Amino acid sequence: MKTALLGSFPRPRLLSKHVQQFRGGKFPEDKLMAEISRISSRLLGLAKEAAIDYVTGGNFLWDDIVDMACSQVTCHERNGLMRFYENNFYYRAPVLKGQLETRDQEYLTLTRLFRSQFDKNHAEGAKLKSSLLGPISFASLSQDSYYNDRVEVAFAYSKALNRSMLNVQEVVDAFEIQDPSIFDRRADQKLRSRVSEIYQSLVGGVTKEKHLITYFFLDSSSLKQFFDLPVDVFGLDMIEGRNKMRQIYPFVKERRVYLGVLDSRTTKMERVSSIKRMASRFSAKGASDVIVGFNSFTDFIPEIVASRKVRLLGKVKKA
Template identity: 35%
Template sequence: MQISKSIAGSYPKNPKLAKAQAWYSAGKIGKEKYEKYLKTYTMKVFSLAKEINASYTTDGLLRWDDIVDVTFSFVKGATKGPLIRFYDNNFYYRRPIITSKLTKDDNSLIEAMGFSRDVMKEAGVSSKLKGVFLGPLSYYRLSEVKHYKNPEELMMDYSQVLSETIDDLKGTLDTIEIHEPSMFEKRIKNELITKLPEIYSPISSTKIEKHVITYFEMSHLERLENFFSIKADFHGIDLSENLTKVAKIYPRLKGVRLIAGVLNTRTTKLEKVSSINKVLSNISEHGAKEVVLSNSSLMDFIPEMIAVKKIKLLNKVGGDKN
């Protein structure tokens, strides 16, 4: 079984960068000075990826407040609403308020990802650069909808906008990482889950490597079949938040190209390498085709120092094993 490593989602934002962003937004510093700060801290993410020999890495989403904030850089038709709690975390995001048909407006995102690609080249990192996007289901779940009459129409339009954006980013990004934390939520109706392969069809048809990941507690394990039916190159599962359910998860992994979320980024407690190795052994025994070891979810919830220590643990487990 082939094993590799990845840095997924967001990276903790250094307070100095947050201050520089506030200065830039207030017009107290110019774009050039702000991007010097941004380059410094983005370089740290890429250096960490280089240190663990990661096959994939994001840019840490340091330019944005959170994964929902990224959507405002390529989606037109939504405005920023009030701060809302992000699921059951002590973390808040600006809720998109959807007031008209969703269309593409990705100029700022294209510029941002071009900047990250340039910094990555300068850092001499061989990892594949991932663009991080919220999936259609979770975008619907985290938004206030004023325009659409049914969620399927909203999600199809969002999927189309995202597919067009992905096409625009060809040559800049190597991989797309799509987050669906709502996939296993109790409040999401099963009829929406069953429609996801069709809703994802515009995204799935794009000519770029695609990773679809989910995280947090999995309340409906029967939905794993629906999750794996979404056409993508890899599917990611948060194993760290579902340790009591892994005995039921492992048998469903045969033939899956899996992103294994083995680092819990909602707690400061460091994982034991022996425990990660045990998980890895079980995944292999149950016939997973390929495994990418990764942090399980966004890293907005923990201090940077802890995030670095957790990611470096992957140095002690990965590698290619048969």
């Protein structure tokens, strides 16, 4: 069994203020990067202490995963605040008014920054994972006034993101594609039905490990399609899916699975024994590799609780 961090980590209040000032041209870039380095190092230290196998950079420069996606592709405009799925957490919706193009300089810079820190300080065998927003979610969370078809948006985004992944892959060991809308029944059905083709265009030529992460939803009727996608690790929100394990088991044989067992939306601590038990069950059902971690990114809980849960992951591994 392995362990992983997932996506962004709670961003300290002062850093958020500085990021906002930086975006408004009122905070120097070098100072901001130094601050991000310091905070990323802290996260890296925590991950090393807990011997986490897959580490992310914390994504501290971006307000949310959609904001991060807009550092990789042109989002043209950003609209008013929208609720991020059912959470009391909001993002600015991209407004597409033209062709989606790759623009990953900022993303690449930050990934390189974290790589250099990671190389200096990581647990033995640990891998650096880069976060991305998946095409089904991007198409669902955007406001499109150019393509006039969510399927077209997803294909265009996949193409642009693919270029970004090819640029970034020399710097990272794995990609974590967060795509919760894959299982969201309210998402465009036509879009969901084309997920396989969309993913083919997303991952072409990408040689590093691809972890597909879903959260908040788990639609049992889409599991077959999900486990056929061209990725290496299949991630499921096991807080959402704790009563659906029997439906999931038939698909995990000889598959690498990521189980989101730490609830990133509650301060209540999980039990080491429960996590171990769930991981063992998936191994017994034939999963070739079981990775455990948070069910989604951890911005929904205070930093102190997120850190405790990372340490708990360390205990899971040792137990």
